[in-house]
Each structure stands twice: as structure tokens, then as C-alpha cells.
Amino acid sequence: MSGASERVTVAWRILERQWEQTRSEWRDDMGLEFERRFWRQFAEQTRNLRSTAERLDEMLARALRSHD
Amino acid sequence: MTMNAEVLSLQSLADLERAIAAFALTAQEALVAMQRDFARRCAMLDRQEEQLEQEVVGWREAAQNSEDLEELASCLAASRHAFERLGDVRGWQMRVGECQREFSSAATGFDRLLDQTVPRCREHLRVKLDQLHAYGAVNLNTEMVAGRGAVIERDRVSAPPEMPGGFAPARVPEKLSEICLPQGFVWVPLAEVSKEGLGDVASADTFKKVPYSTMASGMERLVRDVLPRVHQDPHGIDRYSFQELDAAAQRSYEDGLQRIYEAFFCKDFIYLERQRGVERYDIINGRHRIRVALDLGWDAVPARAKDLNQ
Numbered sequence: 049m050s051g052a053s054e055r056v057t058v059a060w061r062i063l064e065r066q067w068e069q070t071r072s073e074w075r076d077d078m079g080l081e082f083e084r085r086f087w088r089q090f091a092e093q094t095r096n097l098r099s100t101a102e103r104l105d106e107m108l109a110r111a112l113r114s115h116d
Numbered sequence: 117m118t119m120n121a122e123v124l125s126l127q128s129l130a131d132l133e134r135a136i137a138a139f140a141l142t143a144q145e146a147l148v149a150m151q152r153d154f155a156r157r158c159a160m161l162d163r164q165e166e167q168l169e170q171e172v173v174g175w176r177e178a179a180q181n182s183e184d185l186e187e188l189a190s191c192l193a194a195s196r197h198a199f200e201r202l203g204d205v206r207g208w209q210m211r212v213g214e215c216q217r218e219f220s221s222a223a224t225g226f227d228r229l230l231d232q233t234v235p236r237c238r239e240h241l242r243v244k245l246d247q248l249h250a251y252g253a254v255n256l257n258t259e260m261v262a263g264r265g266a267v268i269e270r271d272r273v274s275a276p277p278e279m280p281g282g283f284a285p286a287r288v289p290e291k292l293s294e295i296c297l298p299q300g301f302v303w304v305p306l307a308e309v310s311k312e313g314l315g316d317v318a319s320a321d322t323f324k325k326v327p328y329s330t331m332a333s334g335m336e337r338l339v340r341d342v343l344p345r346v347h348q349d350p351h352g353i354d355r356y357s358f359q360e361l362d363a364a365a366q367r368s369y370e371d372g373l374q375r376i377y378e379a380f381f382c383k384d385f386i387y388l389e390r391q392r393g394v395e396r397y398d399i400i401n402g403r404h405r406i407r408v409a410l411d412l413g414w415d416a417v418p419a420r421a422k423d424l425n426q
Binding site: 051052059062070073085090110115 | 164237
């Protein structure tokens with residue numbers, strides 16, 4: 049994985065941990081509201097970015113390796 | 117005003133807001149770096165294609181100019197090999213192109229998240245924080261226990277009452293020195309502060325700038341009204357937060373909490389220095405406040421401290 053991808057992954061894990069911490073201290077309905085309005089977008093967009101970046105990274109590495 | 121929302125810790129809201137800001141900053145930089153890296157490697161693949169195209173053309177020209185059958189066969193074989201490799205590279209280019217389109221689409225969505233959703237999300241959290249600040253969700257009783265330091269007592273009900281804005285007060289440590297302070301400030305135990313120089317401020321008459329009684333009253337209000345709020349949001353709260361509270365309560369600056377906050381956490385903060393090999397801190401600024409703190413039975417003071425032993 050590229051360094052940039054790694055940075056996103058690490059930053060995401062930190063944010064996820066903070067979210068879990070905050071979520072545990074929120075009443076359910078407030079947590080659900082935030083989750084519905086924002087968190088799902090964060091999770092989905094970040095997951096998409098990471099998975100497509102990993103695929104492209106891997107594909108480029110194989111392509112360039114095959115003709116070195 | 118009632119909302120269907122409650123948090124047990126304001127600090128947790130502030131931490132989430134900061135974590136989102138930090139994530140957005142890192143992710144934005146990483147996204148740009150990723151895009152550059154992929155573009156650079158795609159360009160390398162394109163260069164491979166160009167080189168192989170030139171190789172194929174070169175071998176074909178060499179074949180046309182060959183002088184005997186053996187050379188012709190050799191050139192044609194090399195041309196075929198280069199052509200196969202060219203096909204291979206073009207196959208990779210197609211597969212990479214497909215992945216690249218998927219990545220670009222994801223990157224666009226992610227960029228939108230950083231550009232639009234993150235600011236909205238942070239604003240949402242800030243509004244919640246402001247509501248709590250504005251409605252002054254902290255309701256604490258303070259008892260000063262001479263000789264034992266300040267003890268903050270709070271209502272020990274099992275479930276905190278719902279506050280205006282839907283928030284509940286955060287848990288504030290009972291021990292003064294466990295209360296969180298703004299960045300750069302620490303609790304310095306008074307036992308570690310040199311009492312030399314306090315002789316000059318031993319009597320109330322020496323309190324010329326601010327009378328002793330005013331200072332003592334201000335320090336009690338610091339414990340009762342200011343520090344609990346600082347504890348809830350030590351990195352987010354500032355003088356303007358207290359200015360707003362004062363305005364909401366129609367308090368003048370002289371009688372307000374802003375002035376007390378500024379006295380301890382703005383330019384006139386208590387400043388202590390401990391020289392290398394020395395046991396106690398010297399008081400560089402704040403002798404009067406330290407005198408009053410001792411009289412009030414505090415066991416520590418909020419200060420900026422420089423310890424040359426560390």
C-alpha cells in the first residue's frame with residue numbers, strides 16, 4: 049500500500065476510535081441522528097476511497113513489475 | 117428549549133470535532149498525494165508503451181533494410197517479441213484504466229465529503245457545544261476546605277438531569293488538580309513552590325492592584341464557575357466563551373467570568389520556573405494569587421511552569 053493510502057487508513061482508525069468513544073457517551077437518539085446524517089457518509093466514502101486506491105495501487109505495481 | 121439529544125461528556129463532543137478536523141486535513145493531503153502518485157505511475161506505464169511502440173517500428177524498419185534472410189528472420193522475431201510485449205502493456209493499461217476510473221469516482225466522492233460534509237458535520241457539533249456553553253450546563257457547588265485543598269462537590273444523582281439544549285453536565289473531578297486546564301497550563305502543587313518572596317505580600321495592604329477580598333472572591337469563582345467549564349472543553353473554551361456567558365447573564369466585565377479566566381489563562385497567567393537541581397519553583401509572576409491560594413487552602417495552582425530539571 050502506498051504511503052498516502054496508509055496515512056488515510058491510520059487517520060481513519062483514529063477517527064473511528066474517537067467516534068466509538070463519543071458514541072458510547074451519547075444517548076441513542078443523538079448518536080443515531082449523527083450516524084444517519086454524517087457518519088455513514090464518512091464510512092462509505094472512506095471505504096470506497098481506500099478499496100479503489102488499494103486496487104489501483106496493486107494493479108499499477110503488477111503492471112510496472114511485469115515489464116521492468 | 118428541548119432537543120432529543122444528550123451527551124454525558126462535552127469533552128467527548130469537542131474531541132470528536134477535533135478528530136474530524138484532523139482526519140479531514142490528513143485525508144485531504146493524502147488524497148492529493150495519492151492522485152499524484154497514481155498519475156506518475158500511469159505515466160510510467162504510458163512511457164513503457166511508447167518505448168515498445170518505437171521498438172516495434174525500429175525492428176520492422178530493420179527487417180525492411182535487412183541484407184540477408186538470417187538478419188530478416190532475426191529482426192522479425194525481435195519485432196514479434198516487442199509487439200507481444202506491447203500487447204501485454206496495453207492489456208495492463210486497460211485494466212489499470214478501469215481501476216483508475218473507479219478510483220477517480222471514489223476520489224470525487226471523498227473530496228465532496230471533505231469539502232461539504234466535513235464542514236457541515238463540524239458545524240453540527242459546534243452548535244451542540246455552543247448550546248451547552250450558552251445555557252451554562254454546569255451547576256456545581258464549591259466548598260473550600262482549609263488545609264485540604266479545594267473540593268468541588270456536585271450533585272451525585274445517578275442520572276444527570278437533562279439540561280436546556282439536551283445536554284447533561286460532564287463529570288468534573290473532585291480534586292482541584294485533576295481538573296483539565298487549557299493547553300500549556302499545568303497544576304503546580306503549592307508544596308513545590310518556593311515561599312520566598314511571599315513575605316512581601318503577607319498582608320492585605322500589599323494588594324494594591326486588586327484588593328485581597330476581590331482576588332479571593334475571584335479565585336473562589338474560578339473554582340466554582342470557570343474551571344468546571346474549562347474542564348469540559350479545555351482546548352475549545354476561551355475568553356470569548358466567558359464573554360458570551362457574561363453577556364447572557366448581563367454581567368459587567370468587572371464582575372464577570374471573562375476577567376477571572378483572563379487572569380489565569382491569558383497574558384497575566386501565573387508563571388513559575390524551577391532551576392536545575394533546585395527542589396522548588398520560583399514565582400516569576402502571580403505572587404498575590406499564590407498568597408491567596410495558600411490562604412484558601414488550595415493544594416495546587418494553575419500555571420505555566422518551566423522546569424529545567426526535565
